[in-house]
Amino acid sequence: MESGNTVGLDGIKEAAGPETESEQALVMRAQLGDTEAFGELFEQHRDRLHGWAERMTGDAYLADDIVQDAFVKAFLHLGTLSDTSRFLPWLYRITRNQANMRLRRGGPHRKESPFSAMHSGMKGGASVDWEDLDSMLYHLARKASDAAMQEQDPAESLLRKDLYETIHALLHCLSAKERGIFKAYFYRQLSPEAIADMYEMSIGSVYTYIYRSRKKLGKEHARVSFSLMSEQKGGGGMRTSKVLQLPDWTTQSPLKASSLVNAIGRMLALREDSRDPAKLMGISTVAFRMKISNRTTFADGVYVFDWKQTVHDFFAKLGYRITVLCGQLSNSPVPVLGAVERFPVVLPIEEAVIPFVRKHINQGQPVLYFDTRVSKPYVHEWSMIYGYDDELRTVYLTDPMIPEGKKLSYDDVIHNPVRFLAGIEGEKEPEKAVRRTEEAENRELAEQTIRFAIEYARNGCVYSPSTSYLQYTSGLDAYDRWIWFLRDPCHLPNRYGMGHLFAYYAETKRYASQYLRTVPFRTEAMRLTLLAAEAYEQAAEEFDGLSEAVPFIRTSEMLSTELRAQCAESLSRAKEFEHAAIGYLEKVLNHSR
Incomplete structure (x- = not known):
């Protein structure tokens, strides 16, 4: 019989409300291995599952462990869920099973029992070396499995066996001293004061050891759970x-x-x-981005953008x-x-x-x-x-x-x-729309890229870190930030980062030029596009010169005052060329159709 505090499956629909299409989409994404989607499902249902687990056990802290275990098992078995609209009832059953595994039927140790209680209640204890960890855990696992089999409950047998095999693997992640304190506290039920006397340490140190041990066991639990489940899924160690x-x-x-x-x-x-590399650089919009840190001339700005959205969008454009x-x-x-x-x-x-x-x-x-x-x-x-x-x-x-x-x-x-x-x-599945020629599709992609280039140059990147001390300047304004670093006598530019930035932007500006030469525009729109391409090429040449003056290599040599001034002048010219290119592109959109 179920505990009187449990919630039945019949109450799920009322508590959860109707399944939403977005949740089904998350389940489908998670089944494909998308951990972010599974994380969203976790956030949506964590509180509800915790409520169920707490009603089953009457213990809020034990409910935390149950919910964590349930989600680990759900993640590993999600591929077995054929009906994605039944995710929540399926998740409830896993939670209920985890709660049952944690509970003990009858007696004062109905909740998660201390090992000392199991020890005293087991027969044949004299044949077990209770000071030997392997002997003790093996005995506990065997006895639990035998007891479950006698109850003719195969599911309970598997749950108990899984629990003790996991415990067996977990405790070996602790050092000898951590294991000794853990055993004294949880198995022998000694007080922190008694343990402190045994190990000649302060009570505070005992609590620190217990806290660290719990943390290590939690991490090891997740790792072992994944390993056990992978084998059960048919990996077989192959x-x-x-x-x-x-x-x-x-x-x-x-x-x-x-x-x-x-x-x-x-x-x-x-x-x-x-x-073609130039087309990929253009379609991805990487060729038209420029970002500089507000704090330093390291090259980290090159990497600061919305990775997930950018990569998803790029692949979607490619089909x-x-x-x-x-x-x-x-x-x-x-x-x-x-x-x-x-x-x-x-x-x-x-x-x-x-x-x-x-x-x-x-x-x-x-x-x-x-x-x-x-x-x-x-x-x-x-x-x-x-x-x-x-x-x-x-x-x-x-x-x-x-x-x-x-x-x-x-x-x-x-x-x-x-x-x-x-x-x-x-x-990607083709959109239900009027069929277009390849040239029309390429022209539309080109117009999208040019709109992005103009917006980015004029207004900067829409993505910004939420951490306040990480701030960046992007678009045409990035040139001004960079030039300020070079001209400010109180600032020491990082030569290594500068070398990376010069090499990187020499390449991106040149690919911007090459991409614009391939777009399928005609007449005046094409003429203006070629002018923009030429302006980007001239900006690339300025960066080539900068890259030669400050190569991308490790060196302890500092940038001289004269070299800094030369770099600032070259960047000023590069900005003028890119500013002209953006002006031409703005005119292109007025003539592209």
Whole structure:
């Protein structure tokens, strides 16, 4: 029988209200591996599940653990849910099962029992070495499994067996001293004062050890739960590998600085969809962006934009649907924080990342990846994962400085403080509209890109970090910020960051010019577009000169006063050329139709 405090399945519809279409869409996205969508589902239902769990157990703190366990299991089994409109009842059943696993029927230890109570209630205890952790846990797991089988409840058997096997794995993550204090407090039910006397430490230190142990066990619980469930899903511990052959995208070495578009171009090439680099740079709008930090001349502004929206929009323009995994590790220094500060905090769990890579590689699809271990002189860049090997625990990926690619360990990938992976799910369904010629579609894309270029240059980037000390200037105003850094005698520009910025913007301005030369405009609109292209080319030449004067290399040499003045003059000229280009593009829109 269920506890009298539980909530029946019949009450779910009334409590939850009708299932919404948006929730079904979130479930479908989550089934494809979109952790962000699952996170939204978690936020929507966490409070309701906590209420159910608390009514079942009468313990708010125990309800917290139950809800956490329920969502871990739900995430791992979401692929088994065939009817996405039944997500909430399905989630309730998982929560109820987790609550039942935590509860003990009858007796004073009806709630989560201390191990000392189990010890005293078990027969045959004399054959167990209760000072030996392995012996004790094995005995507990076997006894719990036998008891459940005698009740002829296979579901209860699996739940209890899973619980104790998990506990067995968990406690080994603690150090000897942590384990000893944990056992004294939870198994032997000793007071913190008694434990402090045993270990000759302060009571406050005992509480600190208990707190740290709980935290470590919580993280280990999540990791082990993922591992156990992966095996139950049919993984069987099988080790596989697959490496896709890197394509020759172009005969040149394109987009060394603009690694995002370079990685996406190579992803498309693996699908035998070779796109011209200049067109990709234009359609992605990367060619028309410029952003400088308000605090320093580091190159971080290059990376600060809405990654998810930009990548989704870019692939959509190219005709593809994608799935994104993103996050930031807790307690880790996160690079390019301005771009990833809104990502969910995630744990370094292998099963939350590597299956995503396997799935796409096994389908012949590479994965877009943000690499914080890129080869020098870069600090971090975009790359493409094109293979994996379970035996070697290695992924294969591109690197701006290594034409043949490189390898990273699974640990390097899961401990990357910035998690961003994107995989192509398929081609986007065509819109129900009047069929247009390829030229008309390309012209519409070109007009969209030009509108973006004008808006960005005049008004700057719409995306801005919410962290107050991370502020940037974008568009044409970025030139003024940059020039101020060079001319202010109290400011010391960062030479390494300047070298990166000069190389990057020399490339983007040149690709802006090349892209504009390909747009399918006619007559006066085409003439004005070519004038804009020429102005961007002249801006690129100014950046070429700057890149030669301040190369992108590591050096302790400081920028001299004379060199700073020369750089400021070159940037002023580059701004004039880009300002002229934007003026021409504004006129283009008046003649493009």
